[in-house]
Amino acid sequence: MDSRRIVLLGATGYTGQRVLRELLKRGAEPTLVGRSRARMRAVADRFGADLPVAEADLTSAADLSRLLEPSDVVVSTVGPFMELGMATVTAAARAGAHYLDSTGEGTFARFVFELDSVAAARGATLVPAFGYDYVPGNLAGALALTRAGERARHVDIGYFITRSGPGDPLRYRSTLRDAWTLTTGGTRQTLVGAAAEEGFAYRPPRPGAPSRLVDERAAKRVRMFHYAGVRRATMTVPGSEHLGLPEAFPQLESVEVGLGWFGRWTRPVQIAAALQAPLLRSARVRSALTRLSGRLPGAHREPDRDGRSLVIAVARDSSGRYLARTALTGPDPYEMTGSLLAWGAVWAAAPDVVLKPGAHGPVAAFGLDTLALGAAEAGVHEVADAPGSRR
Structure with a gap:
């Protein structure tokens, strides 16, 4: 059984590049999603990686829903999240894809938890603020x-x-x-x-x-x-x-x-x-x-x-x-965020890993012992x- 596909949004930004570097260190080959195919290819080339890229309107849940699949693990570093992040997490929940992000905005984390029933019904696990915050x-x-x-x-x-x-x-x-x-x-x-x-x-x-x-x-x-x-x-x-x-x-x-x-x-x-x-x-x-x-x-x-x-x-x-x-x-905080998001994505993408469906904090989603490791x-x-x- 193959690993889930990891979909990274925001790879051209400061935090996103740190996540990408850590994903590549762990042997992952994420699909990069953003507004500019040229910029995403340039970032991949900078890391010496030949990665799939896809253009999408990150403020459109409908656009992202056409891209995402139930087996995906979505990692988003695109903020401010209350302005730019709602479409991504909504699309992930509706698609049944697992979701992690780098938000430090408590109000956005609260919004993600309000998608609990949608995510649980489709088998998606949503874990916001999966970096230094929080x-x-x-x-x-x-x-x-x-x-x-x-x-x-x-x-x-x-x-x-x-x-x-x-x-x-x-x-x-x-x-x-x-x-x-x-x-x-x-x-x-x-x-x-x-x-x-x-x-x-x-x-x-x-x-x-x-x-x-x-x-x-x-x-x-x-x-x-x-x-x-x-x-x-x-x-x-x-x-x-x-x-x-x-x-x-x-x-x-x-x-x-x-x-x-x-x-x-x-x-x-x-x-x-x-x-x-x-x-x-x-x-x-x-x-x-x-x-x-x-x-x-x-x-x-x-x-x-x-x-x-x-x-x-x-x-x-x-x-x-x-x-x-x-x-x-x-x-x-930024190195920690890059490493945590990469670890979480690779762990969630493993074929034998089952996460608790719904919107959860990191302890409930991964388990205390696994999270500590x-x-x-x-x-x-x-x-x-x-x-x-x-x-």
């Missing part, structure tokens, strides 16, 4: 919750960027400069767009009520993590952990995800996000900011090569008491609890 947080959260046992009711997850080089990277203190020099322009545009979107959280809507997904703006709260002697601030963001972890751990009462890229500037950035959110809901304002950000010094430079990732998850009981913590380290292959490893870490 596989390591799902994995760290699941490991911490598993170790905490049945008493676990709350999990807090923090995402941080560090740098390699002299000194212990676990003790590195992120700065506002890192949020600029360790990310791409596309990532920064996504962050601006996220500030304008309605976010969500997983918690009881009122005291005594059952927990569920509730609407909540991004950056509503600042939460602190104490790890390796460093006090790290995060501001809350909507992630796929809110959608996937309660499925795997139904006893959960709350899931909190925080972005800790800004160091001591976290609180000012949070306040600025709250003040600017009403303005950013205007498409004209967002467009103007996008043009402005593209003219700033260093706007089109590639991220620094010494970036690293750190993700921390803390499980607590119903009273908020500490039960367990897991910390994962890995390569920079895949993450390790992508360079994501657990680190022992560091000295100076507080509960």
Whole structure:
């Protein structure tokens, strides 16, 4: 029995090229899909690969549906996803094709989960945010919750960027400069767009009520993590952990995800996000900011090569008491995303692999043990609890 066909959308972009490189390393020969046959062939030639290519309107579900088959594994890196990604995942769900993407947009991940019944009826498995956003947080959260046992009711997850080089990277203190020099322009545009979107959280809507997904703006709260002697601030963001972890751990009462890229500037950035959110809901304002950000010094430079990732998850009981913590380290967010998506696609394409149909988080879709092995292959490893870490 042959492996499924892997269909890669966005191979000409920064993240897409990293995914393509990792797929080729694993012996895969993906079909490249995009708007320009010439650009896709040029990318394939750059990697020394003779790959099939197909032109398609990536904003047309009907166009993509004619291309996709039930045995396909679709990998999309085409964003912003709320603008450009809906047609692809809708077409994959209707076709019965498995689907993975690189989105960091929580609102889009929520949209994907709303396709659960369509995907399940056709045997498709949809797993959004299968990169740095938000596989390591799902994995760290699941490991911490598993170790905490049945008493676990709350999990807090923090995402941080560090740098390699002299000194212990676990003790590195992120700065506002890192949020600029360790990310791409596309990532920064996504962050601006996220500030304008309605976010969500997983918690009881009122005291005594059952927990569920509730609407909540991004950056509503600042939460602190104490790890390796460093006090790290995060501001809350909507992630796929809110959608996937309660499925795997139904006893959960709350899931909190925080972005800790800004160091001591976290609180000012949070306040600025709250003040600017009403303005950013205007498409004209967002467009103007996008043009402005593209003219700033260093706007089109590639991220620094010494970036690293750190993700921390803390499980607590119903009273908020500490039960367990897991910390994962890995390569920079883009290298991690390329490796995770390539691993996930090759795994899902294997003829003897059966994934759970429907829309799921990575733990429910792949299983915790399998996901941990895949993450390790992508360079994501657990680190022992560091000295100076507080509960």
